[in-house]
Amino acid sequence: MDSACSSDVTIAEGAIEKLNSLLSGYQRPLIVSDVMIFDKYGPVIESILDANVIWSISPVYKKGLVSRYSGIDIILGFGGGKSIDIAKLFANEAGLEWISIPTAASHDGIASDVASVMHDGYRYSEKCKPPKAILADLNIISTAPKVLTLSGIGDIISKTSSLAEWRLAHLHNDEPLDESVFEIVNNSLQAILRDYSLKTLVRSIIDTGNAMTCFGSSRPCSGTEHAISHAMDRRMQSLHGLQVAFATPLSLYFLEKAGFAKHSAHNIHTFLKKTAMPNTLENLDMTESIFLDDIHHALKIMEKRDRYSVLKHCDASDSDLSEAMREIGYL
Ligand SMILES: [Zn+2]
Structure with a gap:
């Protein structure tokens, strides 16, 4: 690096x-x-x-x-x-x-x-x-509360969608992409998918943080799933990593449709369930209409930051989003 x-x-x-x-x-x-x-x-x-x-x-x-x-x-x-x-x-x-x-x-x-x-x-x-x-x-x-470690794992898992969306935004909207930075973030993600020991997690988190610094923006590590989490921040103060991980399968669902996902929404949603991260609207005290409102707000955040969202690419309507929520297992 x-x-x-x-x-x-x-x-x-x-x-x-x-x-x-x-x-x-x-x-x-x-x-x-x-x-x-x-x-x-x-x-x-x-x-x-x-x-x-x-x-x-x-x-x-x-x-x-x-x-x-x-x-x-x-x-x-x-x-x-x-x-x-x-x-x-x-x-x-x-x-x-x-x-x-x-x-x-x-x-x-x-x-x-x-x-x-x-x-x-x-x-x-x-x-x-x-x-x-x-x-x-x-x-x-190692003495930190386990939920903080889980949040760190969630932040790395969100790279399944941020990386895929970055590639999509590069090809369809001319956003700059650096292959070596892409590789660093992807290696961190792969390491966590193989083994989420504390040492691997700390290394992955530091490498992805450095990757953003090298690239000069958070784009490699932050896509629509992060924007949805920022929209959720208006109402809740849950942990960043848990919120972004929660929104990741939704982005992946549409990235799969667009042909850019390397991981399926279903597999990542199963990962959330397996590791006891929030994975249903009920887990976060949300309703379908509140989540839809967050997604709409997230799209405004993406637009304001000149970032191309997979939801815009797929022209996802409210009924498409609701169908995605049902198919993924949020409801
Ligand atoms: Zn993050």
């Missing part, structure tokens, strides 16, 4: 021990974390580091907050997706480098240069810098 867009990655049990050498030359690191992680690992981190660290325990991102920490020279995101996103945004604002230390493998944002920000009930993406380094300590990540 192009070294300009890949970070220094360590995936190992005890990877956190490497932190002191990574921070040599820095005097005042700021660690963004949350209360639970700080309580659990704060003393461990401070015993590893020679430098005097400052902690920022903030549940939400606030613009301008980082300027309160005077003299900081690097930022660390230590926690789940939220802490890592805040670290990215702080680093952007302060013009500093940042390091990602994920405590869960819940989605591919732990390694990417894109932060997800909530504003007025909507989630949107903000482009930041890629991390200088990623320290994925498998001992720490």
Whole structure:
């Protein structure tokens, strides 16, 4: 992979021990974390580091907050997706480098240069810098709640539709496609379909995050299934990976019709059931009309981002969508 867009990655049990050498030359690191992680690992981190660290325990991102920490020279995101996103945004604002230390493998944002920000009930993406380094300590990540790991698997499974739709959009709508980036994301997907051990998941999530950074947009990893999840965000706060995985069979159903799917909607829906991810409207407290409304909204999101949707390609009507829901097994 192009070294300009890949970070220094360590995936190992005890990877956190490497932190002191990574921070040599820095005097005042700021660690963004949350209360639970700080309580659990704060003393461990401070015993590893020679430098005097400052902690920022903030549940939400606030613009301008980082300027309160005077003299900081690097930022660390230590926690789940939220802490890592805040670290990215702080680093952007302060013009500093940042390091990602994920405590869960819940989605591919732990390694990417894109932060997800909530504003007025909507989630949107903000482009930041890629991390200088990623320290994925498998001992720490293995203690994360199982549902977070499941969400990470879901985010990778969604690449069955995002990749196929990317190819479709390239051929039918001239969207740029990079074969080497396609390969990286596809390899991550294949690895997870073979074995979803924690180490494989962490590697896949980091590789797909890097792939987006290399390509310069989230397109390889985010298609209509992600837009549907963003539309669902208007009403619910379920985990990103579970929501995108839920919407994946719907996209695949139409990608199969368009002749672009490498995986069937049925097989991926069965995978969701087997791994106990939400796979029916009832699981997510949704009705058919609410899901239809989300799909309509998702199409507007795709259009706004100049991304070609397989639903548009197939000219899917409400009755086509309802039939798809029934055939897949959402109802
Ligand atoms: Zn995602």
